[in-house]
Amino acid sequence: LPPGPAPSSWIVGNRNQVPREKPWRWFQDLNNQYGPVVYLQMGRTPTVVIGTAQAAWEILEKRSSVTASRPRFIMGQEIMSNNMRGLMSEHGPFWRRWRRVLHGSFMQKTADSYKPIQSLESKQLMAELASSPAKYREHLERYATSVAVVVTYGRRVHDIYNDEVVCLNRQTQDFLTSIIIPGKYLVESVPALLYLPNFLTPWRTVALKQRATDIEYLTRLVKEVKAKMEAGRAPHSFCRQLIEEREKNGMSELEIAYTCGTPFGAGVETTAGSLASFLLACATFGPTFIPKAQKELDAVVGPDRMPTFDDLADLPFIRAVVNETLRWRPVAVLGGTPHASTEDLVYEGMFIPKGSTIIANLWGIHLNPADFPDPHRFDPERFMTKRDYPGPWQHSSFGYGRRICPGMHLGYSSVSINVARILWGFNLSKARDESGQEIDVDTFAYSDRFNSVPLPFPISIVPRSAGHLAIIERENEAAQEELRAYDS
Numbered sequence: 135l136p137p138g139p140a141p142s143s144w145i146v147g148n149r150n151q152v153p154r155e156k157p158w159r160w161f162q163d164l165n166n167q168y169g170p171v172v173y174l175q176m177g178r179t180p181t182v183v184i185g186t187a188q189a190a191w192e193i194l195e196k197r198s199s200v201t202a203s204r205p206r207f208i209m210g211q212e213i214m215s216n217n218m219r220g221l222m223s224e225h226g227p228f229w230r231r232w233r234r235v236l237h238g239s240f241m242q243k244t245a246d247s248y249k250p251i252q253s254l255e256s257k258q259l260m261a262e263l264a265s266s267p268a269k270y271r272e273h274l275e276r277y278a279t280s281v282a283v284v285v286t287y288g289r290r291v292h293d294i295y296n297d298e299v300v301c302l303n304r305q306t307q308d309f310l311t312s313i314i315i316p317g318k319y320l321v322e323s324v325p326a327l328l329y330l331p332n333f334l335t336p337w338r339t340v341a342l343k344q345r346a347t348d349i350e351y352l353t354r355l356v357k358e359v360k361a362k363m364e365a366g367r368a369p370h371s372f373c374r375q376l377i378e379e380r381e382k383n384g385m386s387e388l389e390i391a392y393t394c395g396t397p398f399g400a401g402v403e404t405t406a407g408s409l410a411s412f413l414l415a416c417a418t419f420g421p422t423f424i425p426k427a428q429k430e431l432d433a434v435v436g437p438d439r440m441p442t443f444d445d446l447a448d449l450p451f452i453r454a455v456v457n458e459t460l461r462w463r464p465v466a467v468l469g470g471t472p473h474a475s476t477e478d479l480v481y482e483g484m485f486i487p488k489g490s491t492i493i494a495n496l497w498g499i500h501l502n503p504a505d506f507p508d509p510h511r512f513d514p515e516r517f518m519t520k521r522d523y524p525g526p527w528q529h530s531s532f533g534y535g536r537r538i539c540p541g542m543h544l545g546y547s548s549v550s551i552n553v554a555r556i557l558w559g560f561n562l563s564k565a566r567d568e569s570g571q572e573i574d575v576d577t578f579a580y581s582d583r584f585n586s587v588p589l590p591f592p593i594s595i596v597p598r599s600a601g602h603l604a605i606i607e608r609e610n611e612a613a614q615e616e617l618r619a620y621d622s
């Protein structure tokens with residue numbers, strides 16, 4: 135077996151040693167102490183923590199045929215989700231169908247067809263940042279939410295606090311992310327607890343209540359799209375496509391309803407959180423990279439128009455800023471949902487038993503000084519030259535193998551276009567207090583959840599000139615005309 139700390143007892147294994155707070159830091163320490171692959175015994179479940187990109191690539195990419203399953207999620211998948219959420223599904227026919235329809239709608243070519251809507255929403259984001267910069271977090275979330283909801287259901291989101299779809303989805307996500315933390319519920323390592331009667335298992339009752347709420351609103355949203363299709367006014371969307379191809383895909387209505395919940399669940403916090411990390415990097419390391427980024431933008435785009443998706447090919451330093459953002463503070467800090475192995479395998483003489491939970495700890499992988507020297511420093515220059523690193527991205531933000539993020543093209547486009555435009559249109563620096571002193575920000579102040587995103591921090595966001603502001607406002611006005619087609 136791979137090396138690792140001794141279990142504290144043979145019943146719970148190492149389970150009680152996992153810190154309640156930010157376990158990714160402990161995993162990183164373990165990898166530093168024991169090596170790139172560490173073994174833990176979580177209850178009866180063998181668990182492997184990977185701490186380098188090279189080991190993750192070998193195990194999760196090259197051996198993907200046997201490491202692309204998921205562990206059993208008793209609370210999140212079986213009880214709360216009726217086994218209907220593909221993201222937590224084991225490798226098998228249900229997952230394959232779910233993955234195929236997602237791939238059909240989010241692969242590179244199809245994802246490109248969403249760029250016009252991403253561009254329009256981003257123009258609104260720019261105007262919002264110009265008019266109320268202090269609410270930047272809300273604006274980023276509105277952007278990411280509206281893109282996900284337009285792409286899925288063909289309708290926009292204006293107000294993230296009051297939009298019903300958003301509130302219900304957020305409630306679901308909050309609940310789900312709070313219950314799938316490894317080690318949180320004893321039933322995950324001792325499934326026999328499922329045989330206890332309901333009155334002794336209050337955790338089951340709350341999860342079932344959430345399931346009922348989810349089924350009600352997820353199916354209602356599909357019915358709304360169906361009604362619009364019948365009335366001949368449903369724009370193209372993921373949901374519409376699934377309804378049209380229902381028979382071909384052999385999906386039940388409930389399966390369609392749950393599948394439509396995927397882009398919101400997986401694509402909003404990841405996108406908005408990555409953009410928030412970018413702003414945090416600007417507030418901390420801005421003077422080291424913003425002048426070079428703006429020089430590039432001025433040379434390629436100029437001051438008279440906003441950058442477009444087509445410009446990105448000519449903006450290598452902006453692309454480097456995007457990649458460094460995704461590396462520096464990986465939002466899917468534990469590598470997303472853990473993988474599970476479906477056969478025994480051996481990696482560099484270490485035995486990884488069938489049924490192991492495999493965690494590719496992105497916190498450790500992206501902050502490994504062997505690949506990224508001085509890793510907590512935000513330094514886009516690292517991405518200006520190719521390094522010896524496995525995989526096409528030169529970082530590991532989107533995961534591995536058959537489970538690689540199917541929304542990566544959509545997510546990457548969102549982060550890129552907004553990074554380019556924000557740097558083009560605004561000066562970003564530390565905020566100042568009433569006495570004019572710069573306010574320092576803490577680059578480690580991140581949320582302690584399944585996705586780890588920056589906690590609120592102050593930043594100054596000011597248009598670069600009156601000319602830039604005029605363009606931002608003009609572009610937004612024109613965008614609003616086009617966006618009306620998605621208002622329901």
Ligand code: HEM
Pocket residue numbers: 220221222233236240396397398400401402404405408460465466469470471472473530531532533534535536537538539540541542544545546549
């Ligand atoms: C910057 C934005 C994003 C980042 C950093 C990100 C990152 C990740 C990561 C690390 C994984 C885990 C992969 C693995 O298990 O090896 C993942 C999975 C996933 N992502 Fe993303 N993601 C982003 C945006 C999106 C978007 C916009 C969607 C919308 C469709 C999406 C949908 C998914 C789904 C469905 C999975 C689970 C795949 C499976 O279980 O087979 N993601 N993502």
